[in-house]
């Protein structure tokens with residue numbers, strides 16, 4: 001099997017890279033071993049929320065010079081501010097072509113309401129999530145936070161208390177009780193956001209759900225629920241908003257996350273429509289080289305038929321997705337054995353205080369400033385590393401996880417398209 005590019009990993013980085021390649025007329029194949037971080041994500045996409053020294057970032061482009069000084073190995077610092085902002089804008093346009101409805105813009109962070117009722121800076125948020133401008137407030141005085149009877153992954157009283165304390169809202173709580181959910185509730189391990197949405201999204205659930213939400217709303221100006229509505233599209237929520245005649249917003253829940261899964265589905269559908277190949281449940285095990293070029297990769301399911309590729313993109317994610325691994329002695333990248341940022345001393349990998357930035361979150365693959373992965377200090381000519389497998393940044397404390405994934409993925413796709421065009425190689 002021959003492809004213009006083989007992408008290793010089908011999370012946000014791998015899928016957006018493959019979509020961009022396919023949009024540029026190339027033939028990508030994505031090999032993806034398991035579920036990605038999208039299934040666990042809030043659905044909001046961070047670009048840069050804080051500098052390493054803790055300074056909050058209102059405007060990512062204005063903070064990139066300081067970031068380059070404080071974190072010279074950060075993927076944004078390697079790429080340079082102009083490239084980062086150009087790719088971020090491209091990424092936003094790509095997501096729109098995937099029919100993903102998001103609010104926000106790269107030049108200015110907004111604040112999204114978290115499942116704890118606090119606010120957190122981010123770049124793009126699903127339309128269903130309540131957000132405020134950077135220096136603004138929610139537009140209501142009285143809201144009701146609606147929990148779902150028996151659903152343990154969302155605590156309405158915590159959200160209400162935070163909204164009252166931090167934003168001065170009159171925030172009440174209510175509990176949604178629907179007979180339609182009784183069977184599911186009888187099995188607590190199955191009573192999760194996605195399964196609840198499968199019931200609430202049914203057309204036959206709609207009249208009782210709309211009537212109950214109208215009753216619970218009372219004279220509140222807005223309802224806020226856990227994200228358990230609209231698994232396949234925003235349409236069920238839009239119909240409820242119309243029936244209840246006031247805004248209804250959703251907050252992300254513990255995983256599996258409906259808002260993150262919707263992002264994944266939309267990206268997969270776009271890749272399918274563009275004719276990209278997706279190989280779920282398969283894992284790239286090793287690669288075959290000609291000098292410093294990869295000629296093919298071997299996967300678990302295609303052990304006898306290597307996938308031949310002119311370019312390869314490593315988007316295997318971090319430790320969470322087994323894109324990086326550890327043993328007692330070292331941190332390593334398991335497919336190619338690439339150079340990684342890490343500490344040799346195991347005691348330096350983590351800090352005892354859970355609430356401070358953890359060193360291991362910055363571990364990952366080293367690259368040159370085009371994001372070509374390094375092996376023995378030299379780049380592999382046709383291997384790009386993108387997304388969470390990259391080192392030099394902390395997605396959690398710097399609030400930049402999705403941004404690094406999208407920016408690096410589109411940078412790699414752009415470089416690949418350019419290099420194949422420059423070499424005048426016929427498409428495989």
Ligand SMILES: Cc1cc2nc3c(=O)[nH]c(=O)nc-3n(C[C@H](O)[C@H](O)[C@H](O)COP(=O)(O)OP(=O)(O)OC[C@H]3O[C@@H](n4cnc5c(N)ncnc54)[C@H](O)[C@@H]3O)c2cc1C
Pocket residue numbers: 008009010011012013014031032033034035036037038040041042043044045046047282283284285315316317318320321322323335386387388389395400401402403405
């Ligand atoms: C639990 C969690 C929640 C997060 N929430 C947010 C959020 O709300 N907002 C935000 O901005 N950022 C969030 N992040 C940061 C996140 O890392 C990025 O946003 C982004 O989703 C990472 O995408 P990725 O494609 O690089 O990696 P991943 O999403 O980890 O995907 C990597 C994929 O590669 C596959 N893979 C690994 N090795 C191989 C192999 N050898 N062969 C084939 N496939 C392989 C894995 O199975 C996986 O599917 C979160 C991270 C985690 C861990």
